[in-house]
Every structure is written in C-alpha cells, then in structure tokens.
Amino acid sequence: MTTTRYDDLRRIEAEVGTLIRRVKRVMGERAREVHPDLHPMTYFILTHLAQHGPLRAADLSDAFGMDKGGVSRQVQTLVDLGLVERRPAAEDRRAILLDASDEGRSRLEAMTLNRSNRFDERLSAWSDEELAGFSDQLAAYNRALSDD
Numbered sequence: 001m002t003t004t005r006y007d008d009l010r011r012i013e014a015e016v017g018t019l020i021r022r023v024k025r026v027m028g029e030r031a032r033e034v035h036p037d038l039h040p041m042t043y044f045i046l047t048h049l050a051q052h053g054p055l056r057a058a059d060l061s062d063a064f065g066m067d068k069g070g071v072s073r074q075v076q077t078l079v080d081l082g083l084v085e086r087r088p089a090a091e092d093r094r095a096i097l098l099d100a101s102d103e104g105r106s107r108l109e110a111m112t113l114n115r116s117n118r119f120d121e122r123l124s125a126w127s128d129e130e131l132a133g134f135s136d137q138l139a140a141y142n143r144a145l146s147d148d
Contacts, residue, residue, distance in 0.1 A: 012141075024040075027040040027043065028040050030043060030111055030115065031043035033111045033114070033115075034046070034083070034104075034107045034108060034111050035081050035083065035107065037077075037081060038077075038081065038083075039074075039077070041064075041074060042074045042077050042078060044064070045060060045064065045071070045074050045075065045078065046078055046083055046084065046100060046104055046108065047108060048060065048063060048064075049078075049084060049098055049099055049100045049104075050104065050105055050108050053097070053098060053099035053100055054087070054097035054098060054099035055098055055099070056089075056095060056096070056097060056098070057071050057072060057075065057096070057098060060075070060098065075098055078104070082101060082103050082104070083100065083101055083103060083107065084098055084099065084100055084101055084104055085098070085099055085100075085101045086098055087099070
C-alpha cells in the first residue's frame with residue numbers, strides 16, 4: 001500500500017527529473033546564444049572563467065574534474081572563438097593564465113540579461129512571497145541532498 005508521503009517523494013523525484021532534462025536543454029541553448037559554435041561543457045568553462053578568472057589550466061582541471069588535455073581542448077575552442085584569452089602570470093612569466101575576454105564577458109552578460117528577463121516573465125504570476133518560499137524550499141532540498 002502506498003502512502004501520501006511515498007507518493008509525494010516519487011512526485012518530487014519525477015519533477016526533479018523533469019528539471020534536470022530542462023536544465024540540460026537550457027544549457028545548450030545558453031551556450032548557442034553566447035556563440036553558435038559553443039558546446040555546453042565549453043560554456044561552463046567560459047562562465048567559470050568569467051566568474052573566477054584569471055585561472056591556470058590546472059585550476060580548471062580541478063574545478064571540472066577533467067584531465068589537462070580535455071581542458072586544453074575546451075580552452076583552445078574558447079580562444080579560437082575569441083571568448084577567452086591567454087596571458088602570462090605576473091608572478092611567473094612562464095605560467096599561463098586564462099580569462100574570459102571582453103568579447104566573452106559581453107556575450108555572457110547579454111545572454112544572462114535576456115535569460116533573466118524571460119525567466120521573470122514566465123514567473124510573473126508568482127508573488128514575491130511565492131518566489132521567496134520556493135527559493136527557500138529549493139535551497140533546503142539541495143542542503144538535505146548535498147552528500148548525494
């Protein structure tokens with residue numbers, strides 16, 4: 001016999017599955033909005049550099065759990081697209097730092113503004129209290145499952 005709690009837990013799992021599929025699709029859309037040739041994984045590296053750069057390639061390898069060769073290929077794509085720059089580190093001219101270029105930052109900002117406006121439109125029927133409550137519940141959900 002199923003219980004209401006059991007049914008609610010299964011419903012949460014199903015809704016999270018839907019959310020994950022939507023997030024995967026949206027990440028691809030965001031990547032293409034920044035540049036038509038941008039792959040979603042490469043998009044993540046660009047956003048990470050824009051937020052945390054300049055960084056060494058080893059820092060990116062650690063952040064994404066990728067080997068240096070994989071990071072190097074992704075970074076080269078970003079450099080070729082004009083979205084990332086390489087430059088020598090001030091403290092060690094032999095070391096190379098990676099950072100989002102002005103063009104990369106500009107494209108990310110335009111995409112983010114466009115996406116934020118669309119997100120706000122889609123949730124325009126939600127009250128401020130509903131938005132805050134959902135945000136709080138989603139944060140609590142993520143904290144509860146943080147070790148999964």
